[in-house]
Amino acid sequence: MKSIELKTIRIETIVKLLTYIIGIIGFLSVYRYINILYSASFILLFIISMYFEYKKTFYIPRWVINILSVLVVIFTIYRINTEELITQIIEALLIIYAVKFLEEKKVRDYMQIYTLTLFLLAGMGLMSLDIVFSVFLIIVVIMLSTSFVLLTFFSQDHEMEFTRQVAVKVVLKSLYIPGLAIPLTVVMFIILPRTQYPIFDFLNRPDKAKTGFTNKVRLGAVSNIQEDSSVIFRVNMDKINDDELYWRGIVLDYFDGVSWSATDKVAVPHNVPVSAPGKTIRQTIYLEPYSDKYIFALDKPAFISIRGVKRFDDLTFRMSFSIERRLRYEALSILSDTLIENEIEQEDYLQLPESISQDVRGLAGRLMKNKDKMEYIYELYRFFNDGSFRYSLKNLPFTRSPLDDFLFKNRYGNCEYFASAFAVMLRLGGIPARLVGGYRGGYYNDVGRYYLVPQKNAHVWVEAFIDKKGWIRFDPTPASIENFALLKKGSPMMRLRLALDTINYYWYSFVINYNLDRQLSIIFSIRSGIKRPSIKLNLKNWWVYTRYLLCFLVAGALILLALRRYRLRKNVDMFILHMFLKKMKRYGYEKKTSQGLEEFVKGIKDGPLKERGLTFVRQFEGFYYKDIKPSREDIKKMKEAIKRLRP
Amino acid sequence: MDNNGNKIIKIIDSLSRYLQGKEKPLRLALIAFFSRGHLLIEDLPGLGKTTLAIGIAKSLGLTFGRIQCTSDLLPTDITGLSIYNKGTGEFEFHPGPIFNNIVLCDEINRATPKTQSALLEAMGEKQVTIEGKTYKLPRLFSIIATQNPVEQFGTFPLPESQLDRFMMKISIGYPSNEAEKEILKVGSKREELYSIEPVISREEAEDIQKKVENGIYVSEKVLDYILAIINRTRRNGYITAGLSTRGALTIMNTAKANAYFHGRDFVIPEDIKELVEYTIPHRVLFKEEYEGLDKREIIKSLIEEIPTPA
The missing domain is CATH 1.10.8.80 (Magnesium chelatase subunit I, C-Terminal domain)
Structure with a gap:
């Protein structure tokens, strides 16, 4: 008999052994980074739990463990600071980890321990880039997979035993899992995040039909872009004044009476300085594919860092190919409405088609009477903004003489009508002018610290050349910023969309445009304290968040109450029965499913408990088997009977 | 309700004086009776089957009939038959033992299938038809049949389909040592049993049957x-x-x-x-x-x- 016993091993023993080894590894992986006090308490608790395992007679009750864990979490939250966030989280995790070991472990407890191990390991990964990390990782992965396989057996039968040979076989077989998974993971790790081109792109190809600026824009055509609510780009930068949010993309200088187009431009080397007064601002832009070549940046872009981009003399940037995939680039811009330039080909910017009507010329003449150039510009500005013209995206005049219709008939239109009318009038007055197409405004996401610019923010404005000053930006569209509703005025849907977009943003910026530099800088930035995004926000708007939290809690509590009431109403007898059986179980008597209640109670050896149990059962049966809903008082009586249950 | 429960307890109490250590079979027999069913007792002879049947009949104030089944028992021996009355010049129906409230049918498996089926029909229909005339059996009617499990020679075992008509099949079993000692000391009390006063009346018994049913x-x-x-x-x-x-x-x-x-x-x-x-x-x-x-x-x-x- 003895020899047989020697040869078999209880699965539980193997699982426990593995779990404790995993526990030690989990601890070793992080002990270097945490306070000695935490390490000491972990070791202490760990030893106590090993003692409990050895004795097998006493375990700390689950509710004590739970309360303890909650206290640890609360304490951590209380003393949290952004400088040492990771360390503090790891310290808290370690204590919860140790507490978890104290419990009498069921399958799910082992699972929780393993999860915590992985979290600790992740914590270690954030703290150091040692090669030791991968050693820990591989050991843990191997042990976890073995342990999981054994745990599956254990969950089926807690008393299951293996002979030594079987145990060895199972362990060896379970090594196949990490043996296959680790190389595969390495391959995936190398391939997946580094492709600029999404591997599974064919799945969402139809999404690609995009609208956007082209080098020839018919009057009113921008409204097509403006009806598209998809995102054109996201810009990671500091928040700036709304007035300065002009995203420059394309310059249109030739007008044929119906549409504006861009004439061929001369490429300019990137190192030619852009002279404009104002402060330089740095942006990281994530441009969505939109099927043309123009690169957007804040107005007066000075430098754009992306391979293959060309700068032109009208201060636009273009790729040599149309943009069919998501691009990420850095841009430097000078925030200014003036581009200082001395010499330009004036005639190019005074071009006007023959078809300009006498009415328009007459209007220009009237407005220009006895005025110098600057005064004329202001007069024009007033003309478009005195309230007689209205901004509209609907029923735009797509006629042969759209300008005449806009100026004299309809008196409404989108930015293109305003801008082209303005530019034409300027040119009629002898002032060189051109149209700039791009985007206006954007929605700032405080969490991700970026501007989200949708297609519908497409905009066209005017640049006029003033001698000795250069190109000056004019936006004749009435109240143009209001048309690109900002966050404060935004609808709840827009806010929600913006909030959800944060996830997109992080996905694009951290995963799709993955590179080791960036990864490293992120790790270091996390390590040196997560100042952004959420912690700072929490402190700033704590009241808002507390309010949300309170609402959430109250709603949750109400739902719970309602559920409880519902359950009580619907199944009050089952509820009471459950109470009774639970209490009996506490005294060590568990009802078999095939047992009737009286049968169960009569089987109790303890006299007084049996007597009291019978009293309750008799009461209960009177309602349950007669299908009578007990009244409140009856319920109370039964509950009292349950309370009185004791040996 | 407790009141009624007490009545049953009273019956069992009064009978257990005569049926030492047979409370369980007694109880089962009463259950069969009050749920309008019939009882099959499979046991060796001499263990008190008859006493049980008589006891139930007497304590409920009911009539008792007995049929001793043999292979030459005829259906009419059970149901009764019409006999020509010389005086009146007419056939007179003489009811058989089945026209009682409690009928003990001893060793039912010794009767021929023909007789058995006549009996089982009476059990099912609660009426008998003799020579074209239908006679209702009493409203309180329960058969307690017995069979001997050991002797198989010359028996006609009841087919399963007919066993279904018996509400319960029980066995009495040997009495406990003390009970048996008591019997040996005092002797059988069968005679006394015939003279006991009913614990409940026939009407009450009927009443209980109704209450059980409804x-x-x-x-x-x-x-x-x-x-x-x-x-x-x-x-x-x-x-x-x-x-x-x-x-x-x-x-x-x-x-x-x-x-x-x-x-x-x-x-x-x-x-x-x-x-x-x-x-x-x-x-x-x-x-x-x-x-x-x-x-x-x-x-x-x-x-x-x-x-x-x-």
Whole structure:
């Protein structure tokens, strides 16, 4: 008999052994980074739990463990600071980890321990880039997979035993899992995040039909872009004044009476300085594919860092190919409405088609009477903004003489009508002018610290050349910023969309445009304290968040109450029965499913408990088997009977 | 309700003086009687079957008849027959022993199939037809049949289909040592039994039958439990033919009577569980390989697999 016993091993023993080894590894992986006090308490608790395992007679009750864990979490939250966030989280995790070991472990407890191990390991990964990390990782992965396989057996039968040979076989077989998974993971790790081109792109190809600026824009055509609510780009930068949010993309200088187009431009080397007064601002832009070549940046872009981009003399940037995939680039811009330039080909910017009507010329003449150039510009500005013209995206005049219709008939239109009318009038007055197409405004996401610019923010404005000053930006569209509703005025849907977009943003910026530099800088930035995004926000708007939290809690509590009431109403007898059986179980008597209640109670050896149990059962049966809903008082009586249950 | 429960207790108490140590069979016999069923006692002779039958009849104030079955017993010996009366010049019907409230039918398996079926028909229909005339049996009518499990020679075992008509099949078993000692000391009390006063009247007995039938509530949960039991007997590895619908009705009716005996006006699963070993085994056909096993134990083990409603 003895020899047989020697040869078999209880699965539980193997699982426990593995779990404790995993526990030690989990601890070793992080002990270097945490306070000695935490390490000491972990070791202490760990030893106590090993003692409990050895004795097998006493375990700390689950509710004590739970309360303890909650206290640890609360304490951590209380003393949290952004400088040492990771360390503090790891310290808290370690204590919860140790507490978890104290419990009498069921399958799910082992699972929780393993999860915590992985979290600790992740914590270690954030703290150091040692090669030791991968050693820990591989050991843990191997042990976890073995342990999981054994745990599956254990969950089926807690008393299951293996002979030594079987145990060895199972362990060896379970090594196949990490043996296959680790190389595969390495391959995936190398391939997946580094492709600029999404591997599974064919799945969402139809999404690609995009609208956007082209080098020839018919009057009113921008409204097509403006009806598209998809995102054109996201810009990671500091928040700036709304007035300065002009995203420059394309310059249109030739007008044929119906549409504006861009004439061929001369490429300019990137190192030619852009002279404009104002402060330089740095942006990281994530441009969505939109099927043309123009690169957007804040107005007066000075430098754009992306391979293959060309700068032109009208201060636009273009790729040599149309943009069919998501691009990420850095841009430097000078925030200014003036581009200082001395010499330009004036005639190019005074071009006007023959078809300009006498009415328009007459209007220009009237407005220009006895005025110098600057005064004329202001007069024009007033003309478009005195309230007689209205901004509209609907029923735009797509006629042969759209300008005449806009100026004299309809008196409404989108930015293109305003801008082209303005530019034409300027040119009629002898002032060189051109149209700039791009985007206006954007929605700032405080969490991700970026501007989200949708297609519908497409905009066209005017640049006029003033001698000795250069190109000056004019936006004749009435109240143009209001048309690109900002966050404060935004609808709840827009806010929600913006909030959800944060996830997109992080996905694009951290995963799709993955590179080791960036990864490293992120790790270091996390390590040196997560100042952004959420912690700072929490402190700033704590009241808002507390309010949300309170609402959430109250709603949750109400739902719970309602559920409880519902359950009580619907199944009050089952509820009471459950109470009774639970209490009996506490005294060590568990009802078999095939047992009737009286049968169960009569089987109790303890006299007084049996007597009291019978009293309750008799009461209960009177309602349950007669299908009578007990009244409140009856319920109370039964509950009292349950309370009185004791040996 | 307790009142009525007490009546039953009173009957059992008064009879147990004469039926030392046979409370359980007595109780089962009463359950069968009050749920308007018939009882089959399978046991060796001399263990008090007759005493039991007489005791029940007397304590309930009922008439008692006895049929001793033999192979030459004719159906008319049971039902009675018409005899020509010279005086009146007419045939007069002389009722047989079956026209009693409690009829003890000893060694039923010794009667020929013809006689058996006449008897079983009477049990089922509660009436007999003799020479074209139908005679109603008394409203309170219960047969207690016995059969000897050991002697097989010259017997005609009841076919399963007819066994189904018996509400319960029980055995009395040997009395305990003390009870037997008591019997030896005092002697049989059979004679005294004939002269005991009824504990309850015939009307009361009828009343109880009615209450058992109509006054006991059976919850849907309990019905589901019964259905689960029936389905279990129909689908398992031991049994080829499961319970019939009559079997299901029996389970419910006996459970009602049992509940009444416990002083309750509703049925709980225990009422059913207590009786399954008496109500089920003789109604189902076991596979040949399990014939040798204790059928009661098999049935009990099957019932143990069925969860109770609470």
